[in-house]
Amino acid sequence: MSNNKDFVARVIATHGKHSFVEDKTGKIFEAIRRGKKKDVVVGDLVKCKQSSDEQVAIESVEERKSLLYRSDEFRTKPLAANIDQVALVFATRPTYNPRFIWKAILAAETANIPMLIIRNKTDITEDDNQVRPFIDQLKELGCSIVEVSATAYPKETEQKLFPLFEHRITLLIGQSGMGKSTILNLLVKDAEQKT
Ligand SMILES: Nc1nc2c(ncn2[C@@H]2O[C@H](COP(=O)(O)OP(=O)(O)OP(=O)(O)O)[C@@H](O)[C@H]2O)c(=O)[nH]1
Ligand SMILES: [Mg+2]
Structure with missing residues (x-):
């Protein structure tokens, strides 16, 4: 146990000044940010001082490799730090919003x-004509696109996606019902996400 010694951990969840961090052995601590700061976001590497078996104080935030923002009409706020890649999942059912x-x-x-x-x-083949022009448009812009069916072809989906996720801290996003949890369960065997 590294009592009173500083160590670096990764932020895995945040709620204002409260967050959870994971050290390099996989142990999770409840973390409180020193002072009145709310400058910690998911993905941050932070310097921690242990205050009890389960609690640490965040002393400082390490320099970020990247910082992704989320914005709507009203405001822009930091969403995640040190992400290597954003993976966006979409499907034609329920329906996707190109915006x-x-x-x-x-x-x-x-x-x-x-x-x-x-x-x-992609198993819902009757939607293919409708979505094809959109996919072509994305490709023309230079986007990397992979087409899969996580439930009809799980093995193929895993084979296509695993190399693209391996060794990369990935933020998985997408509207509800697109299949994020289904894909996560294929790629991370102990994820057990509800679908
Ligand atoms: N037909 C078809 N259904 C799928 C496929 N992948 C996932 N689904 C189904 O789509 C539904 C939604 O999948 P989820 O993985 O829960 O979607 P999600 O993106 O995690 O949704 P939220 O958690 O609400 O954001 C589930 O009923 C899945 O079984 C697929 O490739 N084909
Ligand atoms: Mg889900």
Whole structure:
């Protein structure tokens, strides 16, 4: 136990001044940011001082490799730090919002973070004609696109996606019902995400 010694950990969840951090052995601590600061975001590497078995104080935030922002009409706020890649999942059912996808592309581009677009649910072939022009448009812009069916072809999906996720801290985004949890369960065996 590293009592009273500083160590660096990664922020895995935040709620204002309260957060959770994980050290390099995988141990999770509750963390309080020193002072009145709310400058910690998910993905940050932070210098911690242990205050009890389960608690640490965050002393400082290490320099960020990247910082992704989320914005709406009203405000812009930091969403995640040190992300290597944004992976966006979309599908034709329930329905996708192209505006959401364009916004995500812009946000990743602005933060200088590579983006991977995953079109899921290719098994619903009757929607193919409708979605094809949109996919062509994305490709013309130079986006990387992978098309998969996480439930109909799980093995193929895993084979296509695993090399693209391996060794990269990836932020998985997408509207509800697109298949994020299904894909995560394929790629991370102990994820057990509800779908
Ligand atoms: N037909 C079809 N259905 C799929 C596929 N992948 C996922 N689904 C289904 O789509 C539904 C939503 O999948 P989830 O993985 O829960 O979607 P999600 O993006 O995590 O949704 P939220 O957690 O609400 O944001 C589930 O019923 C899945 O079984 C696919 O490739 N084809
Ligand atoms: Mg989900």
